[in-house]
Amino acid sequence: MTQQARLTAGRTMGSQTLAGNNSNDAFVEFERVQKSYDGENLVVKDLNLFMPKGEFLTMLGPSGSGKTTCLMMLAGFETATHGDIRLDGVSINNIPPHKRGIGMVFQNYALFPHMTVAENLSFPLEVRKMGKSDREAKVKRALDMVQMGDFAGRRPAQLSGGQQQRIALSRALVFEPELVLMDEPLGALDKQLRETLQFEITNLAHALGITVVYVTHDQTEALTMSDRVAVFDDGRIQQLAPPDKLYEEPENSFVAQFIGENNTLEGVVKEIKGDHCLIQLDDGGLIDAKPINVSAVGERTRVSIRPERVEYNKDRLSPDAHTLHAEVLEFIYMGDIFRTRLKVAGTEEFVIKTRNAPDVERLQPGQSIEIGWLPEDCRALDA
CATH class of the missing domain: 2.40.50.140 (Nucleic acid-binding proteins)
Structure with a gap:
């Protein structure tokens, strides 16, 4: 799929998201979602967001803007104070994280240090009661996708930061989820490696047809990798649009100053x-x-x-x-x-x-x- 074909229109005015797709086409849905930790102050304010299947959407914003909280609510590690979160039409508000079938990639890799690379990837398959031969085949396929097939027997401490992040990515993909969440996954890497992995992750996501929600405060990552970018500030989406529209046509002063x-x-x-x-x-x-x-x-x-x-x-x-x-x-x-x-x-x-x-x-x-x-x-x- 070409970049031009992937750039679907979207915009937001206030808290109402007017996306290039409507809620009937959505795979991921936030409907009037709010989040408060103390019962008084809202960290996320009346969020409406609809994502079609196969989209790479980045939540971009400064620290404290609400983007990571939205990701954690989608993952199930936080609970929405108000509103509904749906995945493929099904409300997931009361479904625990391990039953949502969502892949996760974190900045700190979150690999088990006492396990080999192959054992790290096999673990989520064992949890799903998959047979040994099927596990081995899926582990091999996942490692080959990130060019790490020769590292199956190593432990995380024997790998570089970039290699560990490739393993973390392959572990998120090994059980073939339809949705993968990524929380600042490249934040700990140097500039050159970060740029290399930006393209690898984007190409892999579109080749596999998976839906990705990616959180970052790095505007270059957001503009380079995304089909659409949701710019967060003060618990709201300030603008939701493809990268070129976001840069060329900012809708308010915050977006104009924050992007580029x-x-x-x-x-x-x-x-x-x-x-x-x-x-x-x-x-x-x-x-x-x-x-x-x-x-x-x-x-x-x-x-x-x-x-x-x-x-x-x-x-x-x-x-x-x-x-x-x-x-x-x-x-x-x-x-x-x-x-x-x-x-x-x-x-x-x-x-x-x-x-x-x-x-x-x-x-x-x-x-x-x-x-x-x-x-x-x-x-x-x-x-």
């Missing part, structure tokens, strides 16, 4: 006409933007522009580009790109990312320039 690098300019809405609005910046300047999360003239707003959407080469500026004066504070060569930090409209943290090319001017600190962007790349969000 982002420039913000603050001001007041002066005029709204259809799909354009006029913003008076706090320094007095005027810019055009798309009114995404503003509703009335006089409302304060935070305008969002991605660094790669801003241009300073005059011959590259579109005739429709909106321009502002800027002062160069820092110009950094980063190999494939130049990263320029500017003073713009009163802020000294405005950044441009420009692809390294022979015709790109190399700027100097203190230099005055004109920068520009297309109005459709500028989004007026909540203040």
Whole structure:
């Protein structure tokens, strides 16, 4: 299945999730789910989420946002205070974890140190009363899937971190579950190995057709691996969408700031006409933007522009580009790109990312320039 084919539309407004599939098509369902540990403060607030079978969905957010609690409720290690969680149409609220048939992969591997690799994988099959010959066949198949077939006789302490995580993944898959939950599984690995396993896990999940709920605070993991990403903050999904839509079309200031690098300019809405609005910046300047999360003239707003959407080469500026004066504070060569930090409209943290090319001017600190962007790349969000 191609990446384009997997990118199904989805969005959320408040606590109501408007997914590209409805609840009738859902394999995993959270319906009006709430969670409180003390009876007063809600860690998860009125969650509605529907996932089709075979989707790779990532729950992304900062610590304390509610994403891990949602995963633990789905696994059965936490109980919902209110609402219903269903798997393939069946409520699982009162089903214990070991009877849900869900595979789990944790950051700390959770392998039995006194068992060999093969024994670790065989254990969940023994619990399910599977015969020896069937166990051996499934263990071999699961190890071969993660290129660890030659390590069956070793113990976890004899393996590297990356090898242990491959074994933990194969153990989650060995009994052929339809749903696998992963809680920060790559958090303990170095950058290069983490990137390698990102692609391995994604390709394996789609090859096997399993449904995956993946929890992370790493936005690169989320954007790289997922069919859709649910961005959590303050116990709610702030936006649910495919990775490209999430990055290109953030629906509020939290998502714009949390996903990727982002420039913000603050001001007041002066005029709204259809799909354009006029913003008076706090320094007095005027810019055009798309009114995404503003509703009335006089409302304060935070305008969002991605660094790669801003241009300073005059011959590259579109005739429709909106321009502002800027002062160069820092110009950094980063190999494939130049990263320029500017003073713009009163802020000294405005950044441009420009692809390294022979015709790109190399700027100097203190230099005055004109920068520009297309109005459709500028989004007026909540203040």
